Amino acid sequence: MVRTAKFTLHPEFQIGTVDPRLFGSFIEHLGRAVYGGIYEPGHPSADRDGFRQDVIKLVKEMNVPLVRYPGGNFVSGYNWEDGIGPRDQRPRRLDLAWKSIETNQVGTNEFLTWCRKVEAEAMIAVNLGTRGADAARNLVEYCNHPSGTYWSDLRVAHGFKEPHHIRTWCLGNEMDGSWQIGHKTAEEYSRLACETAKVMKWIDPTIELVASGSSFVGMPTFPDWEETVLSETYEQVDYISLHTYLGNLENNTAHYLAKPLEMDRYISTVVNTCDVIKAKKHSKKNIQLSFDEWNVYHEWEQPEAMKARPWLVAPPLLEESYTVEDALVVGGMLITLLKHSDRVKIACMAQLVNVFAPVMTVNGGICWKQSTYYPFVQASRFGRGQALDLNIHSPTYEDREYGPVPYLEAVGIWNQENEYLTIFAVNRDTQSSLSIEADVRAFAGYKVVEHITLTQRDLKAGNTLDHPDRVVPRKNGDARLEKGTLRATLPGVSWNMIRLAAGSH
Numbered sequence: 371m372v373r374t375a376k377f378t379l380h381p382e383f384q385i386g387t388v389d390p391r392l393f394g395s396f397i398e399h400l401g402r403a404v405y406g407g408i409y410e411p412g413h414p415s416a417d418r419d420g421f422r423q424d425v426i427k428l429v430k431e432m433n434v435p436l437v438r439y440p441g442g443n444f445v446s447g448y449n450w451e452d453g454i455g456p457r458d459q460r461p462r463r464l465d466l467a468w469k470s471i472e473t474n475q476v477g478t479n480e481f482l483t484w485c486r487k488v489e490a491e492a493m494i495a496v497n498l499g500t501r502g503a504d505a506a507r508n509l510v511e512y513c514n515h516p517s518g519t520y521w522s523d524l525r526v527a528h529g530f531k532e533p534h535h536i537r538t539w540c541l542g543n544e545m546d547g548s549w550q551i552g553h554k555t556a557e558e559y560s561r562l563a564c565e566t567a568k569v570m571k572w573i574d575p576t577i578e579l580v581a582s583g584s585s586f587v588g589m590p591t592f593p594d595w596e597e598t599v600l601s602e603t604y605e606q607v608d609y610i611s612l613h614t615y616l617g618n619l620e621n622n623t624a625h626y627l628a629k630p631l632e633m634d635r636y637i638s639t640v641v642n643t644c645d646v647i648k649a650k651k652h653s654k655k656n657i658q659l660s661f662d663e664w665n666v667y668h669e670w671e672q673p674e675a676m677k678a679r680p681w682l683v684a685p686p687l688l689e690e691s692y693t694v695e696d697a698l699v700v701g702g703m704l705i706t707l708l709k710h711s712d713r714v715k716i717a718c719m720a721q722l723v724n725v726f727a728p729v730m731t732v733n734g735g736i737c738w739k740q741s742t743y744y745p746f747v748q749a750s751r752f753g754r755g756q757a758l759d760l761n762i763h764s765p766t767y768e769d770r771e772y773g774p775v776p777y778l779e780a781v782g783i784w785n786q787e788n789e790y791l792t793i794f795a796v797n798r799d800t801q802s803s804l805s806i807e808a809d810v811r812a813f814a815g816y817k818v819v820e821h822i823t824l825t826q827r828d829l830k831a832g833n834t835l836d837h838p839d840r841v842v843p844r845k846n847g848d849a850r851l852e853k854g855t856l857r858a859t860l861p862g863v864s865w866n867m868i869r870l871a872a873g874s875h
Contacts (some may be wrong), residue, residue: 371802372802372803372804372805372859373765373777373799373802373804373805374765374804374805374806374807375762375763375764375765375776375777375778375804375805375806375807376762376763376764376806376807376808376809377760377761377762377763377778377780377806377808377809378760378761378808378809378812379758379760379782379784379791379793379808379809379810379812379813379856380758380809380812381756381758381784381786381812381813382812383758383759383760383761383782384756384757384758384759384784385708385709385710385711385712385756385757385758385759386711386712386713386756386757387711387755387756387757388708388711388753388754388755388756388757388783389711389715389716390435390436390754391435391436391491391538391715391716391717392707392708392711392714392715392716392717392753393432393433393434393435393717393746393749393750393753394434394435394436394437394438394490394493394662394716394717394718394719395429395432395434395436395437395438395718395719395720395721395722396437396438396439396442396662396663396718396719396720396721396722397437397438397439397440397481397721397722397723398439398440398441398442398443398444398445398720398721398725399440399441399442399444399448399465399468399472399476400441400442400443400444400467400468400470400687400688400721400725401468401470401684401685401686401687401688401689401724401725402684402685402686402687402689402723402724402725402731402733403721403722403723403724403725403727404476404684405473405475405476405683405684406684406724406731406733407422407425407722407723407724407725407727407731408421408422408425408426408476408484408722408723409421409422409475409476409480409484410422410731410733410734412734413733413734414734417487419480419483419484419487420480421483421484421487422731422737424731424736424737425723425729425731425737426484426487426488428729428737428739428743429488429490429722429723429729430488430489431747432728432743432746432747432750433747433750433751434488434490434722434750435490435491436490436491436492436493436538436716436718437485437488437490437491437492437493437718437722438493438494438495438540438662438718439481439492439493439494439495440453440481440494440495441467441495441543442467442495442543442663442720443467443468443543443544443549443550443551444465444467444468444472445495445496445497445499445540445542445543446467446497446498446499446500446542446543446545446550446551446552447465447466447467447497447499447500447551447552448497449463449497449501449505450477450478450496450497450505450509452472452474452477453474453476453477453478453479453480454477454478454479454512454524454525454528455528457474457475460473460474460475460477461474462474464681466551467551468676468687469676469677469680469681470676470680470681470682470683470684470685470687471681471682471683473683478494478509478512478513479525479528479529479530482513482534482536491536491537491538492534492536492538493536493538493539493540493580493662493716493718494509494513494536494538494539494540495539495540495541495542495543496509496539496540496541496542496566496570497542497552498541498542498545498552498554498559498562498563498566498582499542499543499545499550499551499552499553500551500552502562502565502566503562503565503566503568503569503570506541506566506569506570507566507569507570507572507573508521509521510536510539510570510573510574510577511573512524512525513525513533513534513535513536514533514534514535514536514573514574514577515533515573515574516533517531536577537576537577537578538577538578538579538580538716539570539577539578539579539580540579540580540582540611540660540662541563541566541567541579541580541581541582541603541607542559542562542563542582543582544582544585544613545559545582546559546582546584546585546589546591546595547585547589556591556594556595556598556599557598559582559599560598560599560601560602560603561602563581563582563599563602563603563606563607564602564603564606567579567581567603567606567607568606571606578608578609579606579607579608579609580607580608580609580610580611580660580662580716581599581600581603581607581609581610581611582599582610582611583595583596583599583610583611583612583613583640584596584612584613585613586613586614586615587614587632587635587636587639592639593639593640593643596610596640596643596644597643597646597647600643600644600647600657601647601650604647604648604651604653604655604657605651605653605655607657608657608658609657609658609659609660609715609716610640610644610657610659610660611659611660611661611662611663612636612637612640612659612660612661612662612663612664613661613662613663613664613720614632614633614636614661614663614664615663615664615665615666615667615720615726616629616630616632616633616665616666616667616699616703617666617667617668617669618666618668618695618696618699619669623695623800623829623863624767624769624775624798624800625769625770625771626695626699627695627698627699627702627775627796627798627800627863628769628771628772628775628798629699629702629772630699630702630703630705630706630779631772631775632772633664633703633706634706634709634710637659637661637706637710637713637714638710640659641659641710641713644656644657644659644713656713658713658714658715658716659710659713659714659715659716660714660715660716660717660718661707661714661716661717661718662716662717662718662720663718663720664703664707664717664718664719664720665700665703665719665720665721665726665742666690666692666696666699666700666703666726666742667688667690667726668690668691686724687725688725688726689724689725689727689730690726690727691740691832691834692728692740692741692742692832692833693741693829693830693831693832693841694741694824694825694826694828694829694830694831694832694841694863695829695830695863696741696742696832697741697742697744697745697824697841697865698745698796698798698824698863698864698865700719700742700745700746701745701749701794701796701824701865702779702796704745704746704749704753704794705779705780705781705794705795705796708749708753708757708781708783708794709757709759709781711757712757719746727740728740728742728743728746729743730835732835735835736835736838738833738834738835738838739833739838740832740833741824741831741832741833741841744824744841744842744843744865745794745824745865748794748822748843748867749794752783752785752790752792752867752869753783753792753794754783754785755783755784755785755786755787755788756783756784756785756786757781757782757783758781758782758783758784759781759782760780760781760782760793760808762776762778762780764776764777764778765777767798767799775798776798777797777798777799777804778795778796778797778798778804778806778860779795779796779798780793780794780795780796781793781794789816789871789872790819790869790870790871790872791810791813791816791869791870791871792867792868792869792870793808793856793866793867793868793869794865794866794867795860795865795866795867795868796864796865796866797860797861797862797863797864797866798863799862799863800862800863801862802862803859803860803861803862804859804860804862805857805858805859805860806856806857806858806859806860807855807856807857808855808856808857809854809855810851810854810855810856810870811854813870814854815872815873816851816870816871816872816873817851817870817871817872817873818849818850818851818856818868818869818870819869819870819871820845820847820867820868820869821845821846821847821848821849821858821866821867821868821869822843822844822845822847822866822867822868823843823844823846823847823860823861823864823865823866824841824842824843824844824864824865824866825861825862825863825864825865826841829863843865843867847859847866847868849868851870856868856870
């Protein structure tokens with residue numbers, strides 16, 4: 371039995387403008403994300419700065435506009451001064467977050483050099499675990515002040531005459547978590563974040579600041595944490611962060627595919643909390659959302675390995691092998707972010723290389739794309755413009771946790787400047803294909819350009835070193851226009867991108 375879902379594409383059904391930073395990513399000093407990931411001086415493709423050009427090529431294909439750095443849990447014990455100046459004088463430190471040795475061969479300037487190579491902005495996190503306002507203000511001065519002061523002149527002496535002009539900064543990371551170095555109560559964090567934000571903006575009033583929100587929706591203090599933090603910092607910060615990782619621990623595909631609904635509810639709760647504080651403060655300012663860690667995972671086993679063999683340099687940690695169904699859930703999460711583009715302005719897939727990553731490498735060897743690479747690339751390339759609410763009418767299935775779950779998860783993007791429409795869609799039906807019928811009469815003159823699908827019968831299939839192209843998208847969809855109606859068949863358990871463009875394109 372083939373079910374049918376219906377929706378409407380109309381320019382008046384706008385949700386909001388998609389901020390390009392919605393397609394950001396994340397590099398932490400964790401496992402092989404930095405050393406062996408983006409940086410490997412002895413690699414055959416390494417440039418004169420030691421960065422792997424094969425990785426740079428894949429990252430540029432992803433069109434990532436912003437990368438968060440240097441953590442993550444790592445930042446809560448990080449002394450940023452360790453990563454500047456002559457490399458042969460930099461200290462080797464014990465990284466307590468990941469029980470590794472940090473060599474500090476890559477620090478702030480090296481990372482910013484890499485960002486320029488991949489044409490991305492940096493989103494820098496400051497340490498509010500073991501440190502505070504003083505170290506944070508000094509870092510802003512080092513990075514953003516022109517010259518004529520101790521820290522800015524030190525940057526110049528290190529070979530960077532012009533300021534880095536870093537716009538976006540995170541005030542710590544997951545400070546509500548007991549696993550965090552320097553874990554704090556909401557009241558403790560709020561006061562420190564408020565005072566840190568104040569002095570950072572005194573040095574550079576143009577910067578934007580992200581307050582640390584709850585580590586995940588299941589935290590016992592959620593959303594009280596957000597309420598306390600924003601009550602204290604509302605006028606000093608611009609965003610509050612959200613983090614979530616979805617996994618198929620039950621090995622139940624239908625339930626797993628429904629989990630982006632959890633992300634959707636999480637966003638709505640945080641938006642409501644922000645707006646309650648706005649009302650209480652009689653403020654005209656909206657706090658926006660920075661979903662600066664999101665992805666899927668299988669198990670948290672690998673960090674246990676660091677207990678058996680701690681204090682290694684760049685050990686392989688959290689190197690997930692992603693599958694077809696993982697790619698579909700990542701697609702569902704991307705759709706969710708786009709559906710909330712009126713308030714979610716920054717999002718960072720965690721992470722970019724080797725750790726929970728769409729890009730994998732072998733030290734001294736090749737790199738390849740995981741299954742999750744493809745929905746991200748397609749959304750990043752064609753998901754920019756105005757997000758459109760499709761007013762979907764879809765058949766549903768019942769889930770024990772989420773209730774009625776629509777088989778169709780989708781969003782539309784209208785790029786008015788370039789005159790194209792894109793539909794991103796996931797068919798959650800594990801039994802059969804799904805027919806869609808869309809009213810597109812409001813976009814007269816548009817024609818179908820392509821219908822790309824990502825699916826396989828073996829939902830556990832993934833790309834590996836030996837089989838890097840086992841899971842790839844295919845231009846085999848049947849989307850077509852018939853008298854103002856877009857019709858298409860979405861294969862069972864599939865990610866789909868349907869693109870339309872004005873007739874002149």
